[in-house]
Amino acid sequence: MKNGRANGLTFGIYPGSAVGDNAVGDGLMGEGGPPGPPDRPDRINQALAQLQGSPGRPFIVRAYDVYTDQGDSVRASLPQAPAAGYAGYLGHGRRLDLVAQYHSRSGDIDGYCAFIERLVDAHGAHIATLQIGEEPNITGNPLLDGAYPRVTEALIAGARTARDKARRSGHPAIRVGCNTSPLLGPDSGFLARLTQAGGDQFIADLDYVGLDFFPDVFRPIAPARLAVVVQELLEAHRRDQLAPAGLGHLPLVITEHGWPTGPGRAPRRQAEVLRTVIDVVARNAGALNITGYIHHTLRDARSAGSGLFCQFGLMTDDYAPKPAFHAYRELIDALSR
Numbered sequence: 001m002k003n004g005r006a007n008g009l010t011f012g013i014y015p016g017s018a019v020g021d022n023a024v025g026d027g028l029m030g031e032g033g034p035p036g037p038p039d040r041p042d043r044i045n046q047a048l049a050q051l052q053g054s055p056g057r058p059f060i061v062r063a064y065d066v067y068t069d070q071g072d073s074v075r076a077s078l079p080q081a082p083a084a085g086y087a088g089y090l091g092h093g094r095r096l097d098l099v100a101q102y103h104s105r106s107g108d109i110d111g112y113c114a115f116i117e118r119l120v121d122a123h124g125a126h127i128a129t130l131q132i133g134e135e136p137n138i139t140g141n142p143l144l145d146g147a148y149p150r151v152t153e154a155l156i157a158g159a160r161t162a163r164d165k166a167r168r169s170g171h172p173a174i175r176v177g178c179n180t181s182p183l184l185g186p187d188s189g190f191l192a193r194l195t196q197a198g199g200d201q202f203i204a205d206l207d208y209v210g211l212d213f214f215p216d217v218f219r220p221i222a223p224a225r226l227a228v229v230v231q232e233l234l235e236a237h238r239r240d241q242l243a244p245a246g247l248g249h250l251p252l253v254i255t256e257h258g259w260p261t262g263p264g265r266a267p268r269r270q271a272e273v274l275r276t277v278i279d280v281v282a283r284n285a286g287a288l289n290i291t292g293y294i295h296h297t298l299r300d301a302r303s304a305g306s307g308l309f310c311q312f313g314l315m316t317d318d319y320a321p322k323p324a325f326h327a328y329r330e331l332i333d334a335l336s337r
Helices: 041-052 109-123 151-168 185-205 223-242 267-283 323-335
Strands: 010-013 059-068 094-103 127-132 175-180 208-212 252-257 290-295
Touching: 010 041, 010 323, 041 059, 041 323, 059 109, 059 290, 094 109, 094 151, 109 127, 109 151, 127 151, 151 175, 151 185, 175 185, 175 252, 185 223, 223 252, 223 267, 267 290, 267 323
Parallel strands: 010 059, 010 290, 059 094, 094 127, 127 175, 175 208, 208 252, 252 290
Antiparallel strands: none
16 A cells, blocks of 8 residues: 555656647647657657656556548548557556547548557557547547548447457557547537437446546646646546446546646646645546546657746756656655556
8 A cells, every 4th residue: 555545546648748739730729830859769768767766667658540431532641640650659657548539531430440459450459448539529629530421430449349359459458448528518418419429338348447638738727726737627427427427437538638848837846736736636537437547648749838838858858857757756655556
């Protein structure tokens, strides 16, 4: 037992650099400008080893693969992230959290399911969790799955395919899930509508539900209020979203969280936000059945850029650690499984 917690959390990180609108082309929330330096696998592995701490300690490497229609030249620039692949970052206790994104402009459900099967064939031995879709509740952003037709059908069919393929391929330990961002306003009924469409079979196909959330990034929160807001958000998500949708029994994983540095956003404050959010997550792990936390992202997309999505990293784009890097390493040592 650590700090009164019987099991602790499983921690992880997305090891690439592309985030937000930087993931396609050179744009950074419309800012433009040159892209940052390419990922450096050697420096990434050094940083992952530092964060993981004890060799063999469970640690999650998050990665994204995107299904697009054949011949879709617009989306073809983002086949996977990190761009250099992810196999070289695994082993020594590091396992893969693989996100199978759905970006089919034609609504090709069969093609998406075949894509999931290929992912299991290629990476099944290393996959800890296979997330079907990415923030499918968001409809206005072409980087997220809710912008594409038949996304609800894709999630339902994709989860069934992933579950069946994992079993048939000799990888029954792969945990299948889906995620959303916080469900507010018009989004509030998304999970209930999803499980109504998928029925008991879809619910049975899921092992966990993920939550991407970025408090104090898009809507400012007073520092003294941050812990309270995070607590309320997590409680409301389980009570008002998961439970009514028939998903209240499933573990919740924080699948993306981060806070960017940049103009008016000090590196010291990034570390403070990280500590505050993870402390609230850890204190509520038992009561709210939260089992994991994954940070987004390891290094800046472009440290010289001033756009909101340029400096989300725990490290600069030349892999110099910020205070938040050291804070995360200490939290992992104290709170991990």
